[in-house]
Amino acid sequence: MASTAEYRTIAYLFGVGKSTVSExxxxxxxxxxxxLMDEYLYFPKDDDLKEVINGFQKKWNFPNFxxxxxxxxxxxxxxxxxxxxxxNTKGWYSLILQGVCDHKYIFRDINIGWPGRVxxxxxxxxxxxxxxxxxxxxxxxxxxxxxLPEKDVTIPIVLIGDPAYPLRHWILKPYSNLSSLxxxxxxxxxxxxxxxxxIENSFGRLKGRWRCLQKRLDVDVxxxxxxxxxxxxxxxxxxxxNQLYDENWDEKDPQDVTGEIENDRNLDAGEKSGVLIRKHxxxxxxxxx
Numbered sequence: 001m002a003s004t005a006e007y008r009t010i011a012y013l014f015g016v017g018k019s020t021v022s023e024x025x026x027x028x029x030x031x032x033x034x035x036l037m038d039e040y041l042y043f044p045k046d047d048d049l050k051e052v053i054n055g056f057q058k059k060w061n062f063p064n065f066x067x068x069x070x071x072x073x074x075x076x077x078x079x080x081x082x083x084x085x086x087x088n089t090k091g092w093y094s095l096i097l098q099g100v101c102d103h104k105y106i107f108r109d110i111n112i113g114w115p116g117r118v119x120x121x122x123x124x125x126x127x128x129x130x131x132x133x134x135x136x137x138x139x140x141x142x143x144x145x146x147x148l149p150e151k152d153v154t155i156p157i158v159l160i161g162d163p164a165y166p167l168r169h170w171i172l173k174p175y176s177n178l179s180s181l182x183x184x185x186x187x188x189x190x191x192x193x194x195x196x197x198x199i200e201n202s203f204g205r206l207k208g209r210w211r212c213l214q215k216r217l218d219v220d221v222x223x224x225x226x227x228x229x230x231x232x233x234x235x236x237x238x239x240x241x242n243q244l245y246d247e248n249w250d251e252k253d254p255q256d257v258t259g260e261i262e263n264d265r266n267l268d269a270g271e272k273s274g275v276l277i278r279k280h281x282x283x284x285x286x287x288x289x
Contacts, residue, residue: 001025001211001230001231001234002209002210002212003211003212004211004212004214004215006218007025007218022219026223029223029229029230032230032233032234033229033230033233037229037233040233040236040237040240041110041232041233042108043138044066044067044108045140049140052067052102052103053066053157055102056103059103059195060191060194060195061191061289062160062191062192063144063155063281063284063289064142064144064156064158065158065159065195066139066158066159067100067101067108067159067160068100068159068160068198068202069098069124069129069160069161069171070099070120070196070200071098071099071123072097072206072207073088073094073095073096073097073116074094074095074096074097074213074224075092075093075094075215075217076093076095077216077218077220079221084117085116086116086117086221088116088117092216093216095114095116095221095225095228096113096115096118096120096123097110097111097203098110098111098114098120098123098127098129099111099202100129100159101202104239105198105202105239106202106236107202107206107235110232111123112225112228113221113225114126119164120162120164121164121165124165124166125166133159133168133171134170134270136170138170139156139170140157142156142157143155143156146280146284147287147289149287153280153284155277155281155284156169156277158171158172159171160192160195161196162174166271167271167274167275168270168271168273169269169270169273169274171274172192172277172278172281173192174188174189175189175278184285184286185282187286188278188281188285205239205245205249206231206232208246208250209231209234210235211249213228213231
C-alpha cells in the first residue's frame with residue numbers, strides 16, 4: 001500500500017504468485033477494517049470534541065469549528081458496468097473519498113464508493129453525515145458567544161467546506177461572487193480557506209504515505225473501497241502516534257476543486273440559518289475576533 005509497484009512486481013520481489021499478493025492484500029485490508037477501524041476512525045464527541053474545537057480555535061481562531069470536509073478522487077480501473085459514471089472531470093476513472101478531518105490531520109468520518117462523475121454535494125447529500133447534520137444530531141448544542149458591535153450572538157458547532165458544498169446551519173462555505181465581495185467578506189473567505197486547508201493537507205498526507213492511492217488501483221471497484229478504507233485507518237494510526245511525515249512525499253498533482261452549484265430558489269430554514277451564522281462570524285472577524 002505504501003508503494004506504487006504493481007502486484008506482479010511485488011510478486012516477483014518476494015518470489016510468490018500474483019494471486020498470493022492479491023489474497024494477502026485482501027486479507028490484511030479486511031483485518032485492518034474489522035479490527036482497527038472502530039478504534040482509530042470515529043466522530044469526535046464529549047471531551048474529544050472539545051479538544052478538536054479548541055485545537056482549531058488555537059490554530060485558526062475560528063469559533064466552534066469542529067472539522068473540515070472535502071472530497072478526493074482515487075484512480076481505479078474503469079468497471080465494465082456503467083463505466084461512464086466513473087469518468088471524472090479530469091478524464092480518468094475514479095472513486096470519491098469524502099472525508100472530514102480534525103486539526104491533527106486525523107480523519108473523523110469517511111464515505112467511500114461514489115463514482116468519480118458525481119458532484120461532491122450529491123455525495124454529501126446521500127451520506128449519514130448529512131442526515132445527522134440536518135436532524136441536528138451530529139453535534140451537541142454547544143454555543144459559542146461572540147461579541148458584535150450591536151449585541152452578542154451565539155454560534156453553533158459547524159464544519160467548513162469549499163464552494164461545492166451547500167450552506168447549512170451545520171456546514172459553512174466561502175462567499176461566492178468574488179468580484180463583488182466586501183472587505184469583511186473577503187476576510188471571512190481568507191480565514192475559512194486557511195482553516196479548510198487542513199483537509200487538503202490530510203488528503204495529501206494520506207496519499208503521500210499510502211502511495212497506492214496515487215496510481216490506478218488495479219482491483220475491482222468493490223475491493224478498491226476496502227483498500228481505501230484500510231489506508232485511511234493506517235493514516236490515522238500514523239497521525240495518532242505522531243509518526244514523521246516527509247513533505248517530499250506530497251502528491252505532485254493536486255485535485256481539481258469541484259465547482260459550486262448555484263441556484264435561485266428560495267432558501268429553506270437550514271440555508272437561512274447558515275447565511276445568518278456566516279454573517280455573524282464575518283462581523284465577528286471584522287470586530288477583531
